[in-house]
Amino acid sequence: MSKSVEIRQLDETELSLYCEHLMRLDERARWMRFNHVMDDAALQAHCLYLAGSGTMLIGAFEDDTLRGVAELSLSSDHNAPIVEMAFSVESKLQGRGIGSSLLKTALTIIWPAPALVVCRNDNIAMRHLAERAGGRCEPADDLLFYRIDTLYAIQGKAQAEPRTTAADQRQKLKPADTAYG
Numbered sequence: 001m002s003k004s005v006e007i008r009q010l011d012e013t014e015l016s017l018y019c020e021h022l023m024r025l026d027e028r029a030r031w032m033r034f035n036h037v038m039d040d041a042a043l044q045a046h047c048l049y050l051a052g053s054g055t056m057l058i059g060a061f062e063d064d065t066l067r068g069v070a071e072l073s074l075s076s077d078h079n080a081p082i083v084e085m086a087f088s089v090e091s092k093l094q095g096r097g098i099g100s101s102l103l104k105t106a107l108t109i110i111w112p113a114p115a116l117v118v119c120r121n122d123n124i125a126m127r128h129l130a131e132r133a134g135g136r137c138e139p140a141d142d143l144l145f146y147r148i149d150t151l152y153a154i155q156g157k158a159q160a161e162p163r164t165t166a167a168d169q170r171q172k173l174k175p176a177d178t179a180y181g
């Protein structure tokens with residue numbers, strides 16, 4: 001990855017930067033990111049929703065412009081806490097390691113909770129990233145659900161048992177000085 005790319009957490013004042021970044025994604029990238037068609041209004045609605053959700057955003061800035069984001073949210077669909085991650089990198093910067101760096105940073109932040117990445121089965125780049133992190137894949141229709149053991153991904157060791165609670169993770173994803181809403 002280029003040395004001029006800075007990876008850091010976004011704060012609540014930077015949601016508009018995220019919205020602008022999402023609106024710079026082309027049609028295919030939006031489809032791959034959200035698994036359905038997203039026009040600009042839908043992207044704005046998504047960002048408005050984030051303002052009260054406790055979602056954490058990790059950004060990749062190049063020359064002070066936000067070009068890539070990992071969106072981390074605590075999933076309520078599981079008994080054990082699991083952090084759902086979704087990634088976006090603008091087309092002209094894809095293939096330069098930004099997605100890999102965002103994933104690595106995100107896994108370090110959410111550890112020891114496991115991660116869930118959902119992508120389309122024709123999303124070669126995301127599948128590559130998730131599988132390189134040791135993600136275990138469960139297919140469902142045209143989607144793939146990758147469960148990533150963070151300890152394994154970071155240290156190469158299997159995690160014996162969950163060592164975190166949903167409350168722990170909510171706290172971690174919504175630190176006092178960076179909460180969105």
Ligand SMILES: CC(C)(COP(=O)(O)OP(=O)(O)OC[C@H]1O[C@@H](n2cnc3c(N)ncnc32)[C@H](O)[C@@H]1OP(=O)(O)O)[C@@H](O)C(=O)NCCC(=O)NCCS
Pocket residue numbers: 028029030032033034085086087088089090093094095096097098099100101117118119123124125126128129
């Ligand atoms: C998926 C995405 C985030 C990856 O970001 P990125 O910055 O391009 O990722 P990286 O540069 O770290 O590359 C990821 C890996 O996939 C590989 N890859 C990328 N495109 C590929 C392709 N078409 N075929 C095969 N491998 C590919 C890269 O070679 C790299 O592997 P390597 O490090 O072993 O060489 C980016 O492509 C994206 O934003 N896509 C649109 C939105 C999306 O699909 N989001 C994921 C849904 S959650």
